[in-house]
Amino acid sequence: xxxxxxxxxxxxxxIELAERCWFRSVSDAGRHFAVGGKMGVRAMTLKTFFTILAxxxxxxxxxxxxxxxxxxxxxxxxxSPALALVGRLFGGALLTLGVILWFARDFVTxxxxxxx
Numbered sequence: 001x002x003x004x005x006x007x008x009x010x011x012x013x014x015i016e017l018a019e020r021c022w023f024r025s026v027s028d029a030g031r032h033f034a035v036g037g038k039m040g041v042r043a044m045t046l047k048t049f050f051t052i053l054a055x056x057x058x059x060x061x062x063x064x065x066x067x068x069x070x071x072x073x074x075x076x077x078x079x080s081p082a083l084a085l086v087g088r089l090f091g092g093a094l095l096t097l098g099v100i101l102w103f104a105r106d107f108v109t110x111x112x113x114x115x116x
Contacts, residue, residue, distance in 0.1 A: 046105070047105045047106070050101045050102075050104055050105035051101075051102075051105050053098075053101050054098045054101035054102040054105065055098075056098075057094045057095070057097045057098030057101060058094075058095065058098040060091070061091045061092070061093075061094030061095035061096075061097075061098055062091070062095070063091065064087045064088065064090050064094060065088055065091035065092060065095065066091075068083070068084045068086075068087025068088050068090075068091065069083075069084055069087070071087065072087055
């Protein structure tokens with residue numbers, strides 16, 4: 001590869017979005033979106049998104065671990081010991097996902113290489 005030329009992998013959907021919305025570049029398309037026919041700035045950061053997902057994962061995980069029968073009854077699923085076990089395992093997975101998302105919200109995005 002020649003010096004000064006960077007290889008950038010871009011999905012065709014991103015290019016089509018950039019062309020359809022008249023953005024200056026594909027990276028511009030990630031910063032803007034159309035709301036009600038008007039162009040606006042992205043309203044939610046990745047940190048906010050991960051925080052909301054972490055809190056919801058914690059809440060549903062605690063519900064599934066402590067009272068799987070009552071939580072599953074909200075979804076129209078009848079009580080059985082096997083489903084209670086599966087509900088508790090699912091609750092544990094949600095709690096783990098909540099912890100991962102809570103710590104991932106503080107990650108800093110960096111370019112893939114130091115030369116970029």
